[in-house]
Amino acid sequence: MINPLGFLLTIGLYKGAEALKKSQIIKRTFVIKSIFALPPIFIAGTVLLILMKSFNIDFNTYNESAKYITFLLTPATIALGYPVFKYKDLLVKHKRVIYSAFIFAAMTAICLTYIIAKFCHSEYKIIISMLPKSVTAPIAVEISKELGGIPELTACMVVLTGVFGAMFGHKILEIIRVKSDVAIGLAMGAASHVIGTARCVEKGRPKQVVMASVALVIVGVVSAVLAPFFVWIIK
Amino acid sequence: MFKNFINFCIGLIILLFFYFISFVICKLTHLNFPPSILGLVLFAMALITGIVKEKYVQFTCEILIKNMAMFLIPFWGGLIVYEKLLEKNWLSVLLVILITTTIIIVATGLFVEYGTKFLRLHNMREQDD
Incomplete structure (x- = not known):
């Protein structure tokens, strides 16, 4: 039993x-x-x-x-393909900016995390677990497992990143005078994934929500492709 | 209630089937890539090409995405095992979260905001020519 x-x-x-x-x-x-x-x-x-x-x-x-x-996290990851399908028109409409932004965001996240963690003299295992931290949790956990990190630590980092981004993201964007819904949505989705997206839902801006949910999925997939290369380079 | 349950199960079976396919692909090609992410890509493509009908998976997908945070809680419990490792590295963990998240938000926001403006100007000029 x-x-x-x-x-x-x-x-x-x-x-x-x-x-x-x-x-x-x-x-x-x-x-x-x-x-x-x-x-x-x-x-x-x-x-x-x-x-x-x-x-x-x-x-x-x-x-x-x-x-x-x-x-259930496994089917939930695959279910993330659904928002991509639902909002595919938007992806086509803004394609050039969106795709370059996705690759840009994923690369900044991975490189910066590595530099700062290295600067603080963290252990290798911890650095690896922190690399995918801006990605939505199920994908991050998969990446972390694949690279030999600690999935538990990754999951916690992902949530903390999401919480921080969700709480201060809109304020930060206001300060630097980013006003378009597309930009806000993408930034929130790329930096603080599902939790940031949920915050956009609370703000009641559907366009932000759509952009954020698409961003969180695609940044996740891009990171999954980039992270192993990055680890291979730093080795 | 019962109908919803059946609906959920049908969607879940479809999703797990995609996981199975991508798992087999990853194993056969010795690809060093998480199978569930390959499954995500295949699933999105199947929806777009119409191989999988939206009505079969909509209910399951919406429920799974809505409750995604809950599936993570066991990982938080797992942190207890890594208590000592965290105690030693708490500063870098905190710094990484605060600094990178702020920079990513700022960089992506500015990139998209001015990127769209630049492209709009660019397109207008092309039309003028």
């Missing part, structure tokens, strides 16, 4: 965080408001870590049933 603890804990925490975010039960003071501005994955993940630490839950016990949730 499989221990269902991990499965239930994961779904419960995520759905709970999502429901809390929508509900009006708790009085919204400033502190609570800013906690709820964080994406549910961040809240659920942190609570999970605290619970595991305080109740001494072993990771293997947890993962015994939680691995069935991770399994």
Whole structure:
């Protein structure tokens, strides 16, 4: 009999965080408001870590049933092909700028991450796990596995990057006076993937959402092609 | 409810079938490439060429993409195993996140904003000629 603890804990925490975010039960003071501005994955993940630490839950016990949730990540990656199909007209319309921007963004992300991590004298394994951090999580995890990194660390980096980008992305773009929806959407999708896209949904700009979802998929695929080359070069 | 469940399963089987195909391709050609990303590309191409009808996969895709963040939570749990490694490298992790994300947002935003403007001017000039 499989221990269902991990499965239930994961779904419960995520759905709970999502429901809390929508509900009006708790009085919204400033502190609570800013906690709820964080994406549910961040809240659920942190609570999970605290619970595991305080109740001494072993990771293997947890993962015994939680691995069935991770399994769904594979079809979810493939499902990302759907937004590309749905918005293919936009891709054709802005093709020149979009494709150069995708390659540009993917290359900047990989090179910069390497330079800064090297500058801080990180271990090789950690650098490799951080390389795909601007890519949407399922793709990033695949790249990290393929290159010999630590998928867990990659997943965490991806979420943290997404949270940071989602919270400050629109502000930064406002400061540098980028105004077109195409540019904002692409920047958010390329830098902070799904979580940034979700932020564009909250802002209520459909064109940004479309550009961001296309950007996050294609930057992911481009990075998957570029990252092995990059690692081969630095070796 | 039951109909939705069947709908979801049909879509899931199609998606897993694409994973299977790309897994076999990667194994046969000894390609050093994640199979699920190859599956993504093949799936998008199959949708565009009409091999797979949109109505069979729409429901599954929407649900999977909406809940994608949830599938990542087990990875957060896995971080506990790498506690020591993180403690040693927390500064570089933090710096990388803050600096690269800001630069990517700024660079991509400017690139696209001025790229589109430049191309628009360029196209107008071509039309004038």
